[in-house]
Amino acid sequence: MEWYMVLLLIFGSLVILMAIGIPVAFSFMAICVVGSLVFWGGQVGMEQVIRSFFSSVATFTFLPVPLFILMGNIIFESGVGMLVVDAVDKILGRLPGRLSLLAIGAGTLLGTMIGISGASIAILTKSLVPEMFKRGYKKAMSLGPIVASGMLAVMIPPSAAAIILGAIGRVSIGKLLIAIILPGLLIAFFFAAYIIVRCMLQPSLAPSYAAARVSLLEKLSITIRHILPLGIIIFAVIGTIYLGIASPSEAAALGAVACFLLAAGHRKLNWQTVKKSVVSTVHITAMVLIIVAASISFSKILACSGALAGLINLATSLPVAPIIIIIATQLLVVILGCFMDPISILMITLPMFMPIVSALGFDTLWYAVILMINIQLALITPPFGLDCYTMKALAPPDVSIGDVFRSSIPLLAIGFLAMALIMVFPQIALWLPSVAR
Amino acid sequence: MKVVERARAVWDRAITALMVLAAVLIMADMLAVSVTVILRQTLGVAWPGYFELTEYSLLWIAFLAAAWLLKNDLHIRIDMVVSHLNPRRRAITNIVAYIICIILLGVVTWYSVKLTWHDYQAATIVSTVLRPLKWPIELIIPIGSFLLFIQSLMKVYEHLTSLKVMSRGQRTGSKL
Numbered sequence: 001m002e003w004y005m006v007l008l009l010i011f012g013s014l015v016i017l018m019a020i021g022i023p024v025a026f027s028f029m030a031i032c033v034v035g036s037l038v039f040w041g042g043q044v045g046m047e048q049v050i051r052s053f054f055s056s057v058a059t060f061t062f063l064p065v066p067l068f069i070l071m072g073n074i075i076f077e078s079g080v081g082m083l084v085v086d087a088v089d090k091i092l093g094r095l096p097g098r099l100s101l102l103a104i105g106a107g108t109l110l111g112t113m114i115g116i117s118g119a120s121i122a123i124l125t126k127s128l129v130p131e132m133f134k135r136g137y138k139k140a141m142s143l144g145p146i147v148a149s150g151m152l153a154v155m156i157p158p159s160a161a162a163i164i165l166g167a168i169g170r171v172s173i174g175k176l177l178i179a180i181i182l183p184g185l186l187i188a189f190f191f192a193a194y195i196i197v198r199c200m201l202q203p204s205l206a207p208s209y210a211a212a213r214v215s216l217l218e219k220l221s222i223t224i225r226h227i228l229p230l231g232i233i234i235f236a237v238i239g240t241i242y243l244g245i246a247s248p249s250e251a252a253a254l255g256a257v258a259c260f261l262l263a264a265g266h267r268k269l270n271w272q273t274v275k276k277s278v279v280s281t282v283h284i285t286a287m288v289l290i291i292v293a294a295s296i297s298f299s300k301i302l303a304c305s306g307a308l309a310g311l312i313n314l315a316t317s318l319p320v321a322p323i324i325i326i327i328a329t330q331l332l333v334v335i336l337g338c339f340m341d342p343i344s345i346l347m348i349t350l351p352m353f354m355p356i357v358s359a360l361g362f363d364t365l366w367y368a369v370i371l372m373i374n375i376q377l378a379l380i381t382p383p384f385g386l387d388c389y390t391m392k393a394l395a396p397p398d399v400s401i402g403d404v405f406r407s408s409i410p411l412l413a414i415g416f417l418a419m420a421l422i423m424v425f426p427q428i429a430l431w432l433p434s435v436a437r
Numbered sequence: 438m439k440v441v442e443r444a445r446a447v448w449d450r451a452i453t454a455l456m457v458l459a460a461v462l463i464m465a466d467m468l469a470v471s472v473t474v475i476l477r478q479t480l481g482v483a484w485p486g487y488f489e490l491t492e493y494s495l496l497w498i499a500f501l502a503a504a505w506l507l508k509n510d511l512h513i514r515i516d517m518v519v520s521h522l523n524p525r526r527r528a529i530t531n532i533v534a535y536i537i538c539i540i541l542l543g544v545v546t547w548y549s550v551k552l553t554w555h556d557y558q559a560a561t562i563v564s565t566v567l568r569p570l571k572w573p574i575e576l577i578i579p580i581g582s583f584l585l586f587i588q589s590l591m592k593v594y595e596h597l598t599s600l601k602v603m604s605r606g607q608r609t610g611s612k613l
Binding site: 017018019020021022023024025026029030033043046047049050051053054057058059060062063066067070240245246249250252253254256257278279281282283285286287289290291293339340341343344384 | 456459460463464466467468469470471473474478488491492493495496498499500501502503505506507511512513514515516517518519530531533534537538541542544545548549551552574575578
């Protein structure tokens, strides 16, 4: 059978299984079972699949997945996230679109503690949306910035998605965690610039109001009590990797302990907080690891079938500039992002795309950063952007899912602009890892 | 009927207990790794085997909680097609989906039992620093797969029951 028929058969079956509602992990597993019978010779093949479950999940590389998720859950459940939002609120002066800028500023700070977008969006929605509506903010300037700031939670380390992408795509996780910092800050800057410019042009979107006066002494006290302690977490997660003190997995453990200590320091750590945080962590971790176990076997089956080699040959022999192929792969991710969650997208595309990127001579770290932005944008892409549904669930009842999607469109465009910039100027992503120890 | 309900309650408690065990493993990993790093950086004490234990725990976490996830419908699913079906067709599609899961998980359970049994008999060792026996570590794969198999059976039963209720409702409706 020709390689493209094999590829079509494998992906066609996968899509059908997923479409009839079989959990993503079991859809991958089903392809592995059938694939092992066809390509790996029956019983021996099945044994290989089971051995692959063992070897793919039982690796130190994946330890940051539960620990980064735990960090986010502790910050969310304990209420420390809300304290950060309040602190930034008191420090921020009178600015056009103040509360929208607050969402971006607080979202960036929360990003240093939270590795999943949902937790950041939940904190910001609960703490800011009622206030925004009370101050007469239009939906475009209230919902959009918050849902987009969820992206910053993932683009600023810690980031669970970066761990999965790095591990499956065989990119250095330490370097990837450092490489996403500048693009993450760049996106935050673009979001803030967009809010300021739009609010200056259309002041009715975010009516100006006199924020409560906070004395310099109080600002200083708030900074010391609520903002500076975040430095401990930033050091535990980024500093230790950057200075070569700890590996990403060790840094994740230190970060999680730092989050517990921070919550305890604020007297917000109790049994209920710990219980809720850990149960939620088990939920996401087990879900992700089972998918990882199945999808790594899937990528091996794909490689053994000859479909992957055929695809790489095709990609490298096409009479077009290699960057066009890179753009085409990203467009495919954008399309998949309209219908699938980021983890599933990564598991389906990484086994195909990473070998192509290497074969075309591009830096896989650079490509991974672009892919990270793209899969995060998938979370706010209609009609199935999960982050938009998270916000809808927590926002006041008069907010429709259409409102959330509409308000996020300009910020979605900014995300794509950032992707394009990193494609043109790879140093935005590659400079920081190049100077790390 | 009472027996079925009681068995179900025991089952639910059992898989929740396994999920709690997974939660304990995550906390243990966090503490073990942090203590090891701190000891290494402050006292220069290093124990190279610690990361191996956390590696094995990840496998256990994944398979210990998998059935609890399935029971609570927490596994990622793409429901864009299924959600557009009417309740009856949705229930039928779910039954088909879970029957496929039953077959799949039955096969995985069977082969993982065989593999674990083989490794037990051969006393296979993982060639790492700790050199542990392999079968106690991989034992969670057949256990987890079997729990998923049973949970899938229960899902089929649930959807069949809801289908029956729907059919009964339709019949009552048409009589009225």
